[in-house]
Amino acid sequence: MNSKSKYLAYPYSIWMIIFILFPLFLIFLYSITLRNANEIKTITFTFENFAKFFNPIYINVLIRSISIAALSTIICLFIGYPVAYLLTRINEENKGLLILLFILPMWMNMLLRTYAWMTILGNTGLINSFLSFLNLPKINLLYNNNAVILGMVYNFLPFMVFPIYTALNKMDRSLIEAADDLGADSFTIFRKVIFPLSLPGVISGLVMVFMPAVSTFVIPRLLGGGKNILIGNLIEKLFLVTRDWNFGAALSMIILIIIFISIKILNVLNIDKESGISL
Amino acid sequence: MKNKVSKLYLSLVFLFLYAPIAVLVIYSFNDSKSRGNWGGFTFKWYLELFKDRDIKTALYYTVTIAITAALISTIVGTISAIGIYNMKTNRMNLFLNINYLPIINPDIVTGIALMILFLSANIKLGFSTMLLAHITFDIPYVILSVLPKLKQLDKNITEAALDLGATPFYSLRKIIIPQIKPGIITGFLIAFTLSIDDFVISFFTTGSGVTNLSIEIYSMARRGISPTINALSSLMLAVVLGLLLIINKRTTLQVKE
Numbered sequence: 001m002n003s004k005s006k007y008l009a010y011p012y013s014i015w016m017i018i019f020i021l022f023p024l025f026l027i028f029l030y031s032i033t034l035r036n037a038n039e040i041k042t043i044t045f046t047f048e049n050f051a052k053f054f055n056p057i058y059i060n061v062l063i064r065s066i067s068i069a070a071l072s073t074i075i076c077l078f079i080g081y082p083v084a085y086l087l088t089r090i091n092e093e094n095k096g097l098l099i100l101l102f103i104l105p106m107w108m109n110m111l112l113r114t115y116a117w118m119t120i121l122g123n124t125g126l127i128n129s130f131l132s133f134l135n136l137p138k139i140n141l142l143y144n145n146n147a148v149i150l151g152m153v154y155n156f157l158p159f160m161v162f163p164i165y166t167a168l169n170k171m172d173r174s175l176i177e178a179a180d181d182l183g184a185d186s187f188t189i190f191r192k193v194i195f196p197l198s199l200p201g202v203i204s205g206l207v208m209v210f211m212p213a214v215s216t217f218v219i220p221r222l223l224g225g226g227k228n229i230l231i232g233n234l235i236e237k238l239f240l241v242t243r244d245w246n247f248g249a250a251l252s253m254i255i256l257i258i259i260f261i262s263i264k265i266l267n268v269l270n271i272d273k274e275s276g277i278s279l
Numbered sequence: 280m281k282n283k284v285s286k287l288y289l290s291l292v293f294l295f296l297y298a299p300i301a302v303l304v305i306y307s308f309n310d311s312k313s314r315g316n317w318g319g320f321t322f323k324w325y326l327e328l329f330k331d332r333d334i335k336t337a338l339y340y341t342v343t344i345a346i347t348a349a350l351i352s353t354i355v356g357t358i359s360a361i362g363i364y365n366m367k368t369n370r371m372n373l374f375l376n377i378n379y380l381p382i383i384n385p386d387i388v389t390g391i392a393l394m395i396l397f398l399s400a401n402i403k404l405g406f407s408t409m410l411l412a413h414i415t416f417d418i419p420y421v422i423l424s425v426l427p428k429l430k431q432l433d434k435n436i437t438e439a440a441l442d443l444g445a446t447p448f449y450s451l452r453k454i455i456i457p458q459i460k461p462g463i464i465t466g467f468l469i470a471f472t473l474s475i476d477d478f479v480i481s482f483f484t485t486g487s488g489v490t491n492l493s494i495e496i497y498s499m500a501r502r503g504i505s506p507t508i509n510a511l512s513s514l515m516l517a518v519v520l521g522l523l524l525i526i527n528k529r530t531t532l533q534v535k536e
Contacts, residue, residue, distance in 0.1 A: 005447065009362025009374065012355055012418065016377050019415040023392030024380070026399060083292050086285045098289075100527055105296050107523050109476045111496045112512045116299035119306060119504050126302055154299070157292075215385035218478065222500055232387050239391055239483070249395070252388050259385065 030249035049250035065230040069213035072152035080160035106158040143225030151219040160205040167201025307509035324510040341491040345474035348413035353467040356421025364429040390483030404486030412484040421466035428462030
């Protein structure tokens with residue numbers, strides 16, 4: 001290899017400009033412009049698309065999206081943290097297999113995983129069939145917020161477990177022994193030693209679950225039905241049905257901003273803990 | 280006692296993860312159309328699936344796009360990774376940051392951004408746009424799986440080859456490529472799996488008549504539960520399982536080496 005081989009990456013840099021950077025710029029451009037229907041060439045710069053968003057209908061969709069995604073993320077944390085912790089405790093022989101079993105669902109088609117819940121929760125699904133077999137009345141399990149949250153937790157739980165597992169696995173075991181020798185009870189050990197050390201993993205888990213949860217349109221469409229739409233459904237509709245690209249682009253920018261802000265907030269929390277400024 | 284509680288907890292979580300999939304697979308063999316009763320074991324949904332023309336077309340597009348996109352992105356990704364590896368730190372970081380964008384951006388944003396790009400350039404959405412989109416989200420993963428292998432390379436061996444009169448291209452072919460081959464193959468498999476599985480980006484970048492299996496499942500699932508989707512899902516599950524076993528075997532072999 002010589003110094004010239006750096007030029008090997010140049011074709012891909014052109015590709016990145018055309019297919020990664022320029023399309024994002026186009027979204028930005030659409031979000032701040034209005035296009036006159038009769039004259040395509042005239043572009044007016046405006047904040048109208050963002051102003052349009054401050055209509056209670058859209059604000060409610062955003063609030064619902066953020067709260068459902070946040071709730072799913074928290075549930076994933078509470079279910080996933082103990083799983084990650086227990087996985088580090090397993091003896092070496094079974095560890096590989098169990099971890100593989102845990103990654104497996106992550107590689108399965110998301111539609112397949114979401115559809116699987118339709119077969120269980122649906123009106124003619126497993127649970128309701130069982131209820132009618134017992135001559136009990138059917139219950140509406142599908143097409144509500146709870147089904148959406150369940151779908152999100154199911155789809156994204158491995159994204160929470162994996163980073164926490166990695167962080168816990170790197171932890172020096174002797175720290176726990178030291179704390180134990182110095183008389184800390186197991187709760188104090190968890191609060192003062194284990195949890196702070198696993199925090200980077202928790203942070204990336206939170207980000208990795210929240211990001212797809214806040215932007216998904218498949219889960220709310222299949223499990224939430226047409227009524228309880230989230231911001232992802234709104235964007236899909238604006239681009240494919242109403243063809244209001246400018247407003248759709250503005251909403252995409254808002255999603256990007258939310259994700260950017262949440263990553264920043266979590267990173268700040270993380271840095272503070274690591275440098276010991278807070279606490 | 281404590282041990283039992285943790286075992287129970289792990290089993291419950293695994294049950295939560297696998298029960299829905301198991302239900303799906305079991306129902307794909309159920310002769311009765313209503314879910315409540317078991318009408319006996321049957322392959323009829325699979326036969327029906329193989330007769331369905333839409334699904335056959337979708338399967339054709341899924342596999343063609345996955346293979347083509349994975350091949351192209353493996354070649355471009357590997358060449359680019361070698362280029363990136365030889366860059367100065369600042370430029371390398373800039374390059375890698377842009378390379379990360381398709382990985383961290385939500386799929387819906389990537390899909391819409393590419394759709395706007397194609398439509399603004401007056402390119403008709405269809406097979407070629409979907410292929411371009413797949414290559415775009417595959418390359419970053421190939422680069423990220425090849426780059427660590429390059430970093431492990433012993434620079435002296437390449438230098439020795441060059442000192443002994445090998446041309447840069449000859450040393451690339453005979454020295455570098457064989458050593459980073461595991462990374463290249465893993466990159467190809469990851470790209471292939473992602474491509475087979477993709478829904479959101481394909482959904483926005485495809486046009487009339489061109490669908491993939493995920494899009495097909497989505498439009499069928501919107502109409503409700505059907506045993507044919509169960510059969511399709513079970514088959515796709517088997518394929519992903521097979522691929523994952525291959526990838527896993529490769530990585531464990533590498534770890535042992």
